[in-house]
Amino acid sequence: MIDFYLNGQRRQCADIPPDTSALELLRIHLGQTGTKEGCASGDCGACTVAIGTPDGSGELTYQTANACIMPAHQIHGCHLVTVEGLARGDALHPVQAAMVDCHGSQCGFCTPGIVMSLFSLHESQRRAPAPLTPQRLEAALGGNLCRCTGYRPIRDAALRMNDYPDTHPAWADDPQLPADVAALAHDATRQPPVAGETPEAYARPRDLAELRECRLQAPQARLVAGATDLWLESTQQLKSFDALIDVTRVAELQRIDENDDGWWIGAGVTYRRIEPLLEEAYPAFSHLMHRFASQQIRNRATLGGNVANASPIGDTPPVLLALDATLRLDGPDGERELPIGEFFLDYKKTALADGEFLSAIFVPKPTADRQLKVWKISKRREDDISAVLAAFAWRLEDGVMRDVHLAFGGMAGIPRRASATEAVLEGQAPGQALFATARATLRGEFDPLDDVRGSREYRLVTATNLLERLRLTLDTDNDPTTEVCLDAYAH
Ligand SMILES: Cc1cc2nc3c(=O)[nH]c(=O)nc-3n(C[C@H](O)[C@H](O)[C@H](O)COP(=O)(O)OP(=O)(O)OC[C@H]3O[C@@H](n4cnc5c(N)ncnc54)[C@H](O)[C@@H]3O)c2cc1C
Ligand code: FES
């Protein structure tokens, strides 16, 4: 049973197979066809909906999601808002009115998704007014493609939406709704782990003990967190999932525990939640988050999913390798810790033993003398997968480089460090001749992939150029003008 609120109305949907997406639930099971399907892979934003969850203040916080790659069962205990739920009778929501007045729609296929992204922005503005900077607009709309209108009228609508009378949807006037959703969400946490009409089909364990038990009982079941990788196997490869174990409600996997040395980040923590921490601790890592997928994806996807997915082009593993992160694995034989460098064994093959899962990732605290640079090279700035990602960490001691970590994504079947090149730089003063040797070594220690994102040669040249960029950065760290120039290139 999926028990939730849709545009203020309680809905209970029984017999929903585990691999049904929220979009299929809406369009096929509930006949709500306002939400569109474009790409079915999280890339276009036509299917954007807003998910309202209690935030502890007595209100609901709304975050966007791509319904096409969101498991329908993850709506359980939430308030789902779709484009059908915004107008109040004939009175348009301010976002819709602004889109009409600014001519923000032509064929209209992308429009429901764009309206929902702007609705979420409007909601956050309503709760905490802040200037609509270009960066905020880009973040809010970066996951929505429009093929015919062009983005200027849409941006104009975003900039004008706050000038309209705040016509609420009728459900927003219901003072009881947040409490009702909170009660439903609370009930959901008290339900036994196995839900759904088919036993073991969609399990929602609440704590580590239940997760271990679910794994024992259904060893063939796939784990699902934000589903932003996993669900593509359904929509793009047309696989079906007979049994899924959802880790998003496991209390321990939702924790961020700080100690003197760093943070243990639960494998189920979303990017949205770690963004403030990274912004404070590692600006270079935080900057990567602006280049990582889209707001819709970052609202739901997890750091744990990125690591466990073990893609050679995943963005965070090289950064975690550069930072010497540690993984906590959990399973039938208990817990163990593993340096992330020992986790990736071969293409999509990890050190997870049968029945094991990733429970947390340890990110060490920054130290004053340790530097980190993260450079992502992709064809598009917004919402694109890396061709090459470089994460470099080092410290300078009496003018020589120490603890040099050079990690790359997109350069091999797994994310990995360039240990031979690190050895060239270790203990040496940076300089042109040294880096020329380092670049030659780097070329020799990788045999990169050759695919649509970049040829083998392109990736080799890019990686060596990024190493040269590191040298320029080291040379020019005290020259603010050149830094600005380099930063402009990075953005
Ligand atoms: C449009 C789009 C853009 C994207 N852009 C980027 C990008 O810019 N950079 C990038 O790196 N990635 C990108 N991705 C990929 C994806 O968003 C990330 O890899 C994300 O971090 C996956 O997290 P998730 O929680 O959604 O994982 P899921 O999809 O839920 O799971 C991924 C895999 O990990 C397994 N798994 C999940 N949790 C655990 C656990 N605790 N223990 C063991 N196994 C587990 C699952 O079984 C599955 O095999 C993009 C995806 C989409 C659809
Ligand atoms: S249909 Fe394109 S993102 Fe969902």
Ligand code: FES
């Ligand atoms: S209005 Fe046609 S795709 Fe945006």
